[in-house]
Amino acid sequence: MIARTWIGVTPAERSEEYWQYLQRTGLADYRATPGFRWITVLRRVADGRAEFNLTTFWDSLDAIRAFAGEEVERARYYAEDEEFLLEMAPKVEHREVLAWPGGEGAGDPKP
Numbered sequence: 001m002i003a004r005t006w007i008g009v010t011p012a013e014r015s016e017e018y019w020q021y022l023q024r025t026g027l028a029d030y031r032a033t034p035g036f037r038w039i040t041v042l043r044r045v046a047d048g049r050a051e052f053n054l055t056t057f058w059d060s061l062d063a064i065r066a067f068a069g070e071e072v073e074r075a076r077y078y079a080e081d082e083e084f085l086l087e088m089a090p091k092v093e094h095r096e097v098l099a100w101p102g103g104e105g106a107g108d109p110k111p
Contacts, residue, residue, distance in 0.1 A: 001037065001057055001058065001059065001096070001097040001100070001103075002057070002058045002059075002060060002061060002063075002064060002094055002095070002096060002097065003055050003056070003057055003058075003094065003095045003096075003097050004055065004056045004057075004058060004064055004068075004072075004092055004093070004094050005053065005054065005055045005092060005093045005094075005095070006053075006054050006075055006089070006092045007051060007052065007053050007054075007089065008051075008052045008054075008081075008084075008085050008089070009049050009050065009051050009052070009085065009086045009087060010049070010050045010052070010084045010085060010086060011048065011049065011050070011086065012045050012046075012048050012049055012050045014050070014084055015043065015045055015050035017084070018050070018052070018084045019043070019052075021080060021084065022041075022052070022054075025078045025080075026054070026076075026078065027039065027041075029067065030056055030067065033063065033066050033067040034063065034066060035058050035059040035060060035062065035063020035064075035066060036056065036057075036058055036059075036063065036067070037056075037057040037058060037059065038056075038057050039054060039055065039056045039057070040053075040054070040055045041053070041054050042054075049086065057097060057100070061094075064094070068092075072092075072094065073091050073092060073094070074090065074091065074092075075088070075089055075090060075091060075092050
């Protein structure tokens with residue numbers, strides 16, 4: 001399994017509006033792509049900025065390619081992203097997932 005992480009930053013006052021937009025665009029497209037497993041969305045609001053940290057989990061790089069295109073390291077943006085985001089990072093990061101809750105390598109929690 002592969003984890004794909006992207007970070008986007010909006011003005012704090014547009015945080016909720018961006019979250020609604022994100023659910024209609026990226027999150028909907030992730031869920032519609034074969035090989036997508038799940039997503040975590042973390043938000044941190046501080047100093048007038050809202051940072052969104054999205055980590056998606058995929059069966060393989062081929063599944064990611066189906067979502068992102070041939071250049072899997074390139075961030076995928078939508079038409080209205082420029083209206084929200086303070087910067088447009090060109091790259092995402094990928095990592096191999098070695099353990100996850102209830103999955104391989106997770107082990108049993110210690111009492």
